[in-house]
Amino acid sequence: MNVSKVSLLDTGYISGLTKAYIANDASLRPFYNHYFDIENFEKAIEERQKYDINRVDLFEVLNQQHAPFYDQFTGLASTVELIKSQNTFTITTGHQLCLATGPLYFIYKIASAINLCSKLKKRYPQYNFVPVYWMATEDHDFEEINHIHIFNKKITWNKDVEGATGRISTAGIEQFLNEINQLLGDKVSDFNYFAHVLKAYLSNNSLAEATRYLVLNLFADKGLLVLDPDNNLLKDSFKDIIKKDILDQLSHAAVTDTIKQLVDQNLIKEEKIQVKPRNINFFYLKDKLRSRITLENHIYKVLETEITFNEAQLLQEIEEFSERFSPNVIMRPVYQECILPNLVYIGGAGELSYWFELKGVFDAHQIYFPMLALRNSFLWIDSKQSEKLTQLGISPAELFDSIETLTAKTLKNMGVEELLFNHEEALTRELFEQIKTKIAAIDATLAATAEGEKMKALKSIEMLAQKAAKAQKNKHDISINQLKKIKDSLFPEGGLQERYENILWLNLKFGNNIIDQLIALAEVDKKEFTIIVS
Numbered sequence: 001m002n003v004s005k006v007s008l009l010d011t012g013y014i015s016g017l018t019k020a021y022i023a024n025d026a027s028l029r030p031f032y033n034h035y036f037d038i039e040n041f042e043k044a045i046e047e048r049q050k051y052d053i054n055r056v057d058l059f060e061v062l063n064q065q066h067a068p069f070y071d072q073f074t075g076l077a078s079t080v081e082l083i084k085s086q087n088t089f090t091i092t093t094g095h096q097l098c099l100a101t102g103p104l105y106f107i108y109k110i111a112s113a114i115n116l117c118s119k120l121k122k123r124y125p126q127y128n129f130v131p132v133y134w135m136a137t138e139d140h141d142f143e144e145i146n147h148i149h150i151f152n153k154k155i156t157w158n159k160d161v162e163g164a165t166g167r168i169s170t171a172g173i174e175q176f177l178n179e180i181n182q183l184l185g186d187k188v189s190d191f192n193y194f195a196h197v198l199k200a201y202l203s204n205n206s207l208a209e210a211t212r213y214l215v216l217n218l219f220a221d222k223g224l225l226v227l228d229p230d231n232n233l234l235k236d237s238f239k240d241i242i243k244k245d246i247l248d249q250l251s252h253a254a255v256t257d258t259i260k261q262l263v264d265q266n267l268i269k270e271e272k273i274q275v276k277p278r279n280i281n282f283f284y285l286k287d288k289l290r291s292r293i294t295l296e297n298h299i300y301k302v303l304e305t306e307i308t309f310n311e312a313q314l315l316q317e318i319e320e321f322s323e324r325f326s327p328n329v330i331m332r333p334v335y336q337e338c339i340l341p342n343l344v345y346i347g348g349a350g351e352l353s354y355w356f357e358l359k360g361v362f363d364a365h366q367i368y369f370p371m372l373a374l375r376n377s378f379l380w381i382d383s384k385q386s387e388k389l390t391q392l393g394i395s396p397a398e399l400f401d402s403i404e405t406l407t408a409k410t411l412k413n414m415g416v417e418e419l420l421f422n423h424e425e426a427l428t429r430e431l432f433e434q435i436k437t438k439i440a441a442i443d444a445t446l447a448a449t450a451e452g453e454k455m456k457a458l459k460s461i462e463m464l465a466q467k468a469a470k471a472q473k474n475k476h477d478i479s480i481n482q483l484k485k486i487k488d489s490l491f492p493e494g495g496l497q498e499r500y501e502n503i504l505w506l507n508l509k510f511g512n513n514i515i516d517q518l519i520a521l522a523e524v525d526k527k528e529f530t531i532i533v534s
Helices: 016-022 026-031 038-048 055-069 076-082 104-123 174-190 192-202 207-222 232-236 239-248 250-264 311-320 332-339 349-355 359-365 383-392 396-400 403-413 422-442 446-475 477-490 503-510 514-521
Strands: 002-007 088-095 128-135 147-150 153-156 225-227 282-286 289-296 299-302 325-327 342-347 371-374 377-381 528-533
Touching (some): 002 396, 016 371, 026 250, 038 104, 055 207, 055 225, 104 128, 104 342, 104 377, 104 503, 147 174, 232 239, 239 250, 239 311, 239 359, 250 359, 325 332, 332 342, 332 359, 396 528, 403 477, 503 514
Parallel strands (some): 088 128, 377 528
Antiparallel strands (some): 282 289
């Protein structure tokens, strides 16, 4: 295995607010708390300890959700027990309940959190650091998670669903699993992870339960905890904030003001804003129902239903059934930080961008704003691809360039110089200027004719240069097509490999120990894109 690294800023895939954050741009500093750096954790821990959380209820929920796995994973119960201690802090990442873990960056997020906890424990041994995967069980966009890509084929679980995805029954998922099984063919026995996938969905009743089972089987022995926040006890810890935010519309005012500041300071263009606040940033949640709450004429209405509340009724509903109030993208981070002793949230570039819009919301509710870290990214190149790239003279780091740039580099590496006719163009211009001067002396109206002929000649030179370049390229079509094939394979549909491929693909291509390799290499503090040739 050969590992190389590229600065995230040099890949061309990081932009906007996240790019400014990685570069430690001073203009962005008012929009977060502590800059993510290992040396800044002492201050962060000291500040975090000033914000109380309900560790008793948190432990009870985590214990209840993990107890079925205690016999299977030695040390899991001890990890949950650590949550009771005031010296224990979490490093959190979150994601939707993607089937079979979905795209690779689902895995990369968790590997990043586990690696960071290990590194922090060495640097600050007096504290405990626990990685947490926050399951987005209350999300309701099933179409975003109901498929995976493997071997250039999209496999989809077609199912009519309503409400929160975590509550979806796994009944009827067999066809989806069978399609994967058929695709793997005689190699199915080589897939350690496919066995976990099968058991996860066939032995659990809901998508939340299946996802917890699958993720724990991949990561529990690394110290990971998996939290389902769709829980009445956890929501009770959050209900005062639910009431205040709905009645006073604090988040709407805070985010609106922050967005204005970001736009006014040219940190972001208005059309690039990640999330726009609503007056009420909560959904009403029941089985097969997750609909927005709106306010009209002093009446709170649940859209697409006949459910309404006046203010007194709404407050009573929150008090008695806090679990029915589901935060949207703006309030979900506040909920997370309200119930976890969290120091860092690890997310993708888009996630971090919307977190920068939320600092005012945290301040308004007096909730600790965590450090933000950009998850690790990886590019996996197999030995055959690497060998061909070497022959073409292309380094792994250069793969982030456009195919046009790579083609030009390849041709040059093969000794094909770009045909330039600069000298000939200059001579042509000079010749026609001489001709124009002579004939203008005879008849001034002929100068325009001479100028037109000059432009025709220059156009002819340009056309000949293009034909010559095409002829050169045609002579090396096989190599260029091989380059394009590799580029398309490593950057599917023009995007990053991690946003398309699944862990099953990685398992087949690179072996059954890839989880350990990923965790070892997932150093979020380095702010680098990792390229692995294996």
